[in-house]
Amino acid sequence: MPSRRLLRQLTPWLVLVTVLGGVAMPRLTVAAKAGGRLVFAARQDIDTLDPHITNRAATRKILLQFLDTLVVIDPKDGSVKPGLAEKWDVSPDGKTYTFHLRKNVKFHDGTPFDAAAMKFTFDRIQTPLGAPGVARSFIGPYESSEAVGASTLRVRFKQPYSPFLRMAALAPLGAISPTAMQKLGDQFARKPVGTGPFMVKEWINKEQVVLVKNPAYNWAPALAEHQGPAYLDEIQWRFVLEAPTRTAIIQTGEVNVAEDLSYADVAGLEKNPDVRILRGVPAGTPWTIYPNVQRPPTNDLAVRRALGYAINRDAIVRVVFHNESKPAWSLLQPTTPGYAPLAKEILPYDPSRAKKTLDEAGWKPGADGIRVKDGKRLELLWIFGANNGYEEMAPLIQAMAREVGMDIQLREQPRAQMEEANRKSEHNIGEVNWWFPDPSIMTTNFHTKSLFGFNRPRLSNPEIDQQLDQAAAMTAEGPRMELYKKIQRTLFEQADAYPLVDQVTIVGVRKEVKGYRFNVVTFPILYDVSLEK
């Protein structure tokens, strides 16, 4: 029988062992969580896996799994945290960024990640690779980079570029392996090589992308919930374009995660005990349509204003989104710095005002209810992209426009053709929305230099250009946001854009999936995901 004295001496040790054991236990269960294959049902098909060529959110979501970025953005407060870069400084003039890189990081092909590799990555974005990819827009007025030793990278810009820290967190600016790029050439777009927690195993066109665990992964950002390799062995990223099919298969368990579920089905799915519905409000721009200011009749300010007054956002929220979202009154999402719901006062829903504006501008109602001026019908052409998200809203807005005497013609085109038609200025109404953590996205939407890219309103206003450039260069956060609000005010007064509804991401996740997270733009982070048996 141990004496009481012995017991008293042992007790602290027993407590310590128990506590340590308690702490160690989760580690043991952590090890048990490893393994398994996750099947992800994606809504849109991809055009390439090359981060520097793509212009699709669908591709960016996959890039996020196999590429690492210099920094990451904390979705809770929007602050920038270390990724592949441990620390960084910005020069006072805002033109030079110096990154101190993490050591002992390797690419999937075994070659080391260093400053030279990052320089190669950024330089490559400048080469004309054909399509205007988003990487080019994100990297802004990039001039050059310099590798100072193996672990320090200096990035220089032609003008001060304050959004760059946030841009460096976006997957299209993730690190790619120069060795792999040079070896694979054209084929790099099919099997790219990065440093991320997963590796691309294969891409079967129009069907799926298969990713496998990177066993050497040991450099997760501090923001992640664990360190070391990912839990999942494999991810099957399947392209399931039909919304009703996605709804069906998340319920049958054929897939573990289904994104972008149909708003109409959400209420029913919430009742299903096997499925969890996750909602997120991404940073970026809301669902927005833009009038072409260079093409009649939308080159007429009265017409543009009238269209703005004719749009009933509440009806769209109710009918198309089934009350899962809210009307959008700013050119930015509520979770984006610079958000300002100014359209509510400048372009409110007021059909009688719309009619009055058109009357005063000389557009008189014709026999079929559509207005006519100088013998021309008030016809607007809206070229919308297939499976781009605006399909349900378009007929509703068409009906609303008809109420005030405008005839919107709807034409559906595949994404690539739509982009081409927009660049050729063939449209009166264009559409685009972004998942993006910074208000500088407005440069991509409205600047003259974006005319070759995503400038849907075909706007070329020197004053707006100058203000956008200025805002992109400002380092003081407060005044910078004030300037973006001022720009939005001007754009609304000129009726150069109509934000419609806030973007809300709705993802269905089965009960066995643990650790699913959204990043700041609600893209999936699968690194911490494990499957419970």
Next chain:
Amino acid sequence: MTLRLLARRKAALLGAAVLGLVVVLAVAGPAIIRTDPLKMNPVLALTPPNAEHPFGTDQYGRDVLTRVIAGARLSLVTGLGAVVIALAGGLGLGLVSGAAGGTVDLLVMRVVDVMMAFPSVLLALVVVAVLGHGSTNVMVAVGVSLIPTFVRLIRGNVLVVREQPYVEAARALGCRPRRVTLRHILPNIIAPVIVLATIAIAWSIIIGASLSFLGLGPRPPIPEWGVDLSNGRNYLLRGWWISAGPGIAIMTTVVAVNLVGDTLRDVLDPRLRSLTNL
């Protein structure tokens, strides 16, 4: 024997009655309907079938029954138009090829064989992709893709009828070839052609609906059965009636057409059954 024919006739009568109703709706529909098929009423969105809206309302609050009636016209016209095109092409090529015989026949049939090698929907896809959206283009595309089937049938029958004694007699009497073809051959091959044409109407409606599903049909907000059926597919859980309306309309019309076609075939000549089995 007579019992069987009578039963068939009953089915055909039913089919014909349904078809008649559909045609009447297609022609007079827009005049009799009370509500505007284009009018959106978001407050009433997704109401199930009730007394006020027998087929319920769609996601925009539009009355589904009204849209089905209004859509009858476009759907039928597209189906009929396609068959008219196929018939014209088929008669033209088939009569010439069958009646002329020889090298002309050989050439035409090879061309037809080549045409048949291209899957009809793929052909329709390419035509619409080149010409653009809209019911007219769908009609042309489907019609062109059906021509080879008609040519084969018509030519086959022409070859058979050509050997008949009355045709020989006409030729012996010195009638010019064109007169022989039009006055003597054509009326005797018309029966199976009518049967095929009837069934082809059903095919056209279905192919047209499939093209709408692929995004190639008429543009919103025009009501049309194929387009409306396709648009309702995202609401199978919350609003099954949106698809059910146009879906039932398509099914009923197609079944009716098939019933009429079947009976026509039996009535006109049972022996022709083998010639029209395609």
Next chain:
Amino acid sequence: MLVSLQQRLALAIPVVFGVSVVVFAIVHLLPGDPVLVMLSGANATPEQVAELRAQLRFDDPLVVQYLRFLRRAVVGDLGRSIFSKRPVFEEIATQLPSTLELAGAAIAIAVAAGLVLGILAALRPNSWLDRLAMLIALGGVSMPSFWLGLLLIFGFSLELGWLPATGQGGWQRLILPAATIGLGYAAVVARLVRSSFLEVLGHAYIGTARAKGLAERVVVLKHALGNALIPVVTIIGVQLGNLLAGTIIVETVFSRRGMGRLAVTAVLDKDYPLIQGVVLVSALGYVLVNLLVDVSYSLIDPRIRHREGAA
């Protein structure tokens, strides 16, 4: 009207050539500069335009271009897809097996269902069973396939949980999509089987004495089955074109890979080399299958076989 096998083979060759000419002509028949047309959706740089122009050599006389096209096609070089930059041959090779699998399963279901319904109907002609069987068969062909497919998914996959709705691999994933296509043809097959059976049964009862015992009946049934087989096989050959049409829709609804989906995206994207490749392969496939149908025709029907003599 019966043509010998050798003649059929000889006739197939000009058809193959005709197909190749049409496929070749697709790009040239369209208005505008073919190179710009081909790249219209691909956001190409001026360098890429020049490269494609040099590669395709559209300035040569048409005949020369056609011969070059033929020469390349014969060795399997059908160019590169504009969008994916992979060789067209490789794209098709990846997608084709899945479609063949689907088509095979669809035919199997069509024949099986058609036989069952047709025989049931023929056993009691003009009864309610007959009417019901024919009506069920008719139902399959009266619905657009995308609707039928979605209904099957919601019924059998979602509500009943019996079968998976998407993806590749395993015979279970094949059932719903194959049924969607197959049920459409079951109607045609059922009708044929029914009339063939009735024909034979009619002869049997008129011609011979009362069927005595099982052996006679079995012989009659076997004869009926054999008689039914000919038109069924013919139908399969003729309807093959529609089979690809069926796969186009079904592959999209069920998220399967395959030629149908490849064809749709190629056409919508205006990816001309890919369109040419897909059309060429499906047309050639059609010709090949028809030849096979004719061969099996002569094998099934002894009259034809005897006329041919030893093959």
